[in-house]
Amino acid sequence: MKLTLTVNGARRDVDIPPNATLLSVLRDDLALTGTRFGCGRGQCGACFVIADERAVASCLLTADQAARMEITTVEGLARGEELHPVQRAFVEEDAMQCGYCTSGMLISAAALLARDRAPDEVAIRDALAGNLCRCGVYGRAIRAVKRAAS
Amino acid sequence: MWDRKDPERLEQRIRLERDGTVTALSGKIDFGQGIRTAFAQLVADELDLPIERVHVVLGDTAQVPFDFGTFGSHSVAQETPRLRNAAAFARRQLLERASAKLRVPVDRLDTDRGAVVDRGDRRIPYVELLDGTPLTGPIPDELPLMPDSRRRYAGQPMPRLEARDIVTGRATFVADVRLPGMLRGAMVRPPGRGAKLRSLNDEAARKMPGVVAVVREGDVVGVVAEREEQARAAAGAVEVEWHLVPVEGPSADVPMRSDAGVDRALARASLRLAQTYVLPPIANAPIGPSAAVADVRPDGATMYVGTHRPFGVREQVAKTLGLPEDKVRVLPQITSGSYGRNTLGDAAIEAAILSKGAGRPVLLQWTREEEFAWSPSRPEALLEVTAGLDPEGHILAWNYDEHTNVHTAAGLDPQVLSVTSGRNAIPPYGPFAAKVTLHLEPTRLRTANFRSLAAAENVFAIESFMDELAAASGQEPLAFRLRHIEDPRFRRVVERVAERSGLSGGTLPPRHGRGIACTVYHDTYVAQVAEVEVTASGQVRLLNVWCVVDPGQTINPDGVRNQIEGGIQQSASWTLLEELRHRDGRVTTTGWDAYPIATFNDAPASIEVLVEGDASAPPTGVGEPGAVPTAAAIANAVFAACGARLRQLPLTRDRVRNATAS
Numbered sequence: 047m048k049l050t051l052t053v054n055g056a057r058r059d060v061d062i063p064p065n066a067t068l069l070s071v072l073r074d075d076l077a078l079t080g081t082r083f084g085c086g087r088g089q090c091g092a093c094f095v096i097a098d099e100r101a102v103a104s105c106l107l108t109a110d111q112a113a114r115m116e117i118t119t120v121e122g123l124a125r126g127e128e129l130h131p132v133q134r135a136f137v138e139e140d141a142m143q144c145g146y147c148t149s150g151m152l153i154s155a156a157a158l159l160a161r162d163r164a165p166d167e168v169a170i171r172d173a174l175a176g177n178l179c180r181c182g183v184y185g186r187a188i189r190a191v192k193r194a195a196s
Numbered sequence: 197m198w199d200r201k202d203p204e205r206l207e208q209r210i211r212l213e214r215d216g217t218v219t220a221l222s223g224k225i226d227f228g229q230g231i232r233t234a235f236a237q238l239v240a241d242e243l244d245l246p247i248e249r250v251h252v253v254l255g256d257t258a259q260v261p262f263d264f265g266t267f268g269s270h271s272v273a274q275e276t277p278r279l280r281n282a283a284a285f286a287r288r289q290l291l292e293r294a295s296a297k298l299r300v301p302v303d304r305l306d307t308d309r310g311a312v313v314d315r316g317d318r319r320i321p322y323v324e325l326l327d328g329t330p331l332t333g334p335i336p337d338e339l340p341l342m343p344d345s346r347r348r349y350a351g352q353p354m355p356r357l358e359a360r361d362i363v364t365g366r367a368t369f370v371a372d373v374r375l376p377g378m379l380r381g382a383m384v385r386p387p388g389r390g391a392k393l394r395s396l397n398d399e400a401a402r403k404m405p406g407v408v409a410v411v412r413e414g415d416v417v418g419v420v421a422e423r424e425e426q427a428r429a430a431a432g433a434v435e436v437e438w439h440l441v442p443v444e445g446p447s448a449d450v451p452m453r454s455d456a457g458v459d460r461a462l463a464r465a466s467l468r469l470a471q472t473y474v475l476p477p478i479a480n481a482p483i484g485p486s487a488a489v490a491d492v493r494p495d496g497a498t499m500y501v502g503t504h505r506p507f508g509v510r511e512q513v514a515k516t517l518g519l520p521e522d523k524v525r526v527l528p529q530i531t532s533g534s535y536g537r538n539t540l541g542d543a544a545i546e547a548a549i550l551s552k553g554a555g556r557p558v559l560l561q562w563t564r565e566e567e568f569a570w571s572p573s574r575p576e577a578l579l580e581v582t583a584g585l586d587p588e589g590h591i592l593a594w595n596y597d598e599h600t601n602v603h604t605a606a607g608l609d610p611q612v613l614s615v616t617s618g619r620n621a622i623p624p625y626g627p628f629a630a631k632v633t634l635h636l637e638p639t640r641l642r643t644a645n646f647r648s649l650a651a652a653e654n655v656f657a658i659e660s661f662m663d664e665l666a667a668a669s670g671q672e673p674l675a676f677r678l679r680h681i682e683d684p685r686f687r688r689v690v691e692r693v694a695e696r697s698g699l700s701g702g703t704l705p706p707r708h709g710r711g712i713a714c715t716v717y718h719d720t721y722v723a724q725v726a727e728v729e730v731t732a733s734g735q736v737r738l739l740n741v742w743c744v745v746d747p748g749q750t751i752n753p754d755g756v757r758n759q760i761e762g763g764i765q766q767s768a769s770w771t772l773l774e775e776l777r778h779r780d781g782r783v784t785t786t787g788w789d790a791y792p793i794a795t796f797n798d799a800p801a802s803i804e805v806l807v808e809g810d811a812s813a814p815p816t817g818v819g820e821p822g823a824v825p826t827a828a829a830i831a832n833a834v835f836a837a838c839g840a841r842l843r844q845l846p847l848t849r850d851r852v853r854n855a856t857a858s
Contacts (some may be wrong), residue, residue, distance in 0.1 A: 055618060061421065063405070063406075063425055063426070065311050065425075066423075066425060068692070069426060070423070073372075073404060074423060077374070078365070078375075078644055079365070079369075079371075079372035080364070080366065080367075081365070081484070082363015082369065082371075082484060083371065083561060084483050084484065084564065085562065085564035085787065085788060086564060087787060087788075087789075089564075089787065089788040089789060090483055090564075090788055092483055092484070119365065120363075120364070120365035121364065121365045121366075123364075126260075128344060129360075131361040133364065136359075136363050137355055137359040137360060137363055138355070138358060140355055140359065140754055140758055142228070142356070142359065142363075142485075142754075143227075143228030143229070143230075143363055143530065143533060143759075143762055144227050144228030144483075144530075144533035145228060145358065145362035145530065146369065146482075146483045146484040146531075146532035147366060147483045148362050149365050152363060164383070165471065167639075171563060171797050172796075172797070173794045174796045175797050176794045176795075177594075178483055178788065178793060178794075178795060178798065179483065180481055180482055180483050180532075180533055180535070180766065181202070181228055181762045181766070181792065182532045182761065182762035182763070182764070182765025182766045182794075183761070183762060183765075183767060184757070184794070184795075184796050184799035185765070185800070185802065185803050186362075186758065186761070187600065187759060187796070187798055188588050190798070194256065194284070
């Protein structure tokens with residue numbers, strides 16, 4: 047099946063099996079491996095991307111559905127070498143350990159800040175509640191999102 | 197067992213490259229503990245070099261010295277002296293080379309940020325001293341090291357070296373490795389552990405789109421295809437019949453401490469208390485499931501893996517493929533934290549079999565269901581404690597029976613059982629007569645390494661029981677502990693955390709409570725206070741945690757804080773939420789819905805970690821100790837909040853309600 051996706055502001059043509067998920071197309075066809083596989087059921091947040099301004103699980107979207115949306119992956123957050131404020135804040139707060147869940151958290155945080163420039167802690171927790179982290183950096187990640195907002 | 201006999205050679209540890217950078221080599225692995233950064237700090241200081249010019253290679257078996265494995269929070273403790281010595285030796289060689297070149301005695305020379313200087317007027321960058329001759333030679337044991345006043349990085353908080361790659365998505369985790377011609381694998385799983393393959397029909401599967409091979413080796417069956425979706429679909433179409441052979445773990449009784457007179461002292465104690473504590477099995481539950489890339493050729497193999505034991509994986513893969521070990525190169529990648537699970541190279545062995553069968557490189561990534569169902573887990577534990585107090589409230593005698601299953605891949609090696617499956621079963625208190633026995637009992641669950649092994653289980657029992665003894669004898673939990681602690685470093689962390697958290701003073705709102713717990717874990721001293729609210733329905737909400745840790749000399753204080761915070765957060769999740777269910781050796785909780793872990797909404801308002809390392813003591817580990825006392829601190833806080841004493845984890849609403857009612 048031939049499709050054209052809009053990813054990180056660029057039009058990308060792919061030829062993929064029907065029902066391929068957006069996640070597998072990003073990782074296997076577009077070499078955008080920053081979006082990570084965690085569960086395949088939309089329960090962990092590791093594969094979140096921004097689709098039409100909302101953070102969504104790319105493992106639950108088919109590429110066909112995604113072709114009608116504007117997709118932003120973690121690779122599309124920075125402008126060239128200039129990091130997005132949430133990326134900078136996560137580095138400054140050292141809000142990561144293994145880093146496997148970090149892409150998904152950054153996506154949720156970036157989507158939150160795009161709709162609410164000064165979220166309170168409750169809003170931050172709610173916006174990131176779909177992002178599981180086993181290393182336990184929740185406290186630092188909350189601080190990082192606050193820092194990015196200020 | 198963790199030490200080698202021969203002196204290490206400099207070329208295995210430090211390489212001065214032609215571009216003026218320095219490569220530091222270690223067999224340890226960084227899963228997010230930040231040891232890459234800590235090692236770079238150590239080497240940059242000792243070699244007097246800007247840290248940006250230090251490149252750390254971890255675990256590549258073609259380059260690094262042999263290492264037994266990354267566990268037990270030993271990395272910084274073991275590697276600090278080795279890397280410092282190696283770097284100091286390299287610096288000495290550079291000074292000697294400069295001395296020959298400039299024809300001035302060594303003692304007239306010094307180093308300054310990547311160059312040898314002759315009293316400030318002549319300056320030779322290290323790279324100019326290379327002259328095509330690598331730094332080499334056996335590293336002497338005792339070398340003068342940089343004085344602390346000249347160390348610019350050690351002791352300073354440093355952001356992780358990988359941070360930028362992680363936030364931009366550029367970091368290459370195992371499943372992100374892409375090789376030319378690489379295929380994708382999917383395994384065909386049996387219904388239970390220890391199943392033997394009875395028959396296999398792959399006719400339909402072979403004809404499916406993208407399928408390159410159906411591979412069978414012994415009882416291992418998998419499909420290799422162009423795309424992952426195709427491999428999974430075809431794996432589901434392979435018809436297999438299995439013969440189930442029940443697997444049971446081993447059993448053993450190991451006396452760990454047997455002081456004379458325990459029974460007699462218990463019999464004449466003026467107060468005697470006996471309690472039993474129970475912990476369920478729990479899952480390591482990494483966010484990234486196991487993965488490996490294997491590139492197996494007729495004459496050798498290259499493995500891209502996430503592992504705690506690159507040399508262990510090399511041995512396992514070489515054996516599986518029938519290759520000599522030196523024909524297998526293991527290249528550890530950045531990997532999802534796995535907290536001990538990756539001590540076993542499951543995915544690597546399977547990927548190697550698939551790649552050999554297909555004749556091309558293969559990436560295998562397990563599904564979430566496979567990760568829960570087939571990974572080893574932390575075994576359950578049942579802990580029976582009896583203690584007797586004298587009329588003044590001192591402990592006279594202590595009897596402790598730990599019932600659990602094996603906690604490491606090393607299994608029943610009697611040399612290590614008491615420090616693995618029996619870790620921290622001996623209480624850190626005294627003086628009193630104690631008897632401590634480890635009973636390993638068979639289980640059909642596959643069990644192995646998880647952060648701190650049995651320590652978190654034992655310390656839950658010991659520290660809950662210390663509170664119960666204090667309550668039974670009308671003493672404060674803090675004072676009761678301090679009466680039984682002699683080690684000044686241990687006393688200090690306990691006193692400091694009490695002070696910092698305001699444990700003894702102030703009043704809390706109704707249904708709020710604070711609890712303390714502490715331990716000494718591999719010479720790291722750690723004390724915690726948890727504050728909880730227990731709602732009317734019995735829900736435990738963790739509000740705040742305070743922790744004071746003394747890991748000796750501290751290299752990266754913020755890295756230490758991050759590790760301890762993470763340990764506390766993960767352990768709070770174990771304590772409040774987690775229970776792995778299994779039947780006939782088969783894990784039945786195989787998704788995040790059935791096995792919930794703490795989310796952003798469960799995180800406490802604050803986790804305050806004070807790193808107060810004794811700078812005169814050698815550095816000790818921090819990856820695990822933070823996770824060890826948390827369960828008891830929370831359970832003790834629940835008791836303080838509502839009078840319910842919970843002796844079984846997790847602290848579910850039903851258990852709290854039942855304990856409150858009784």
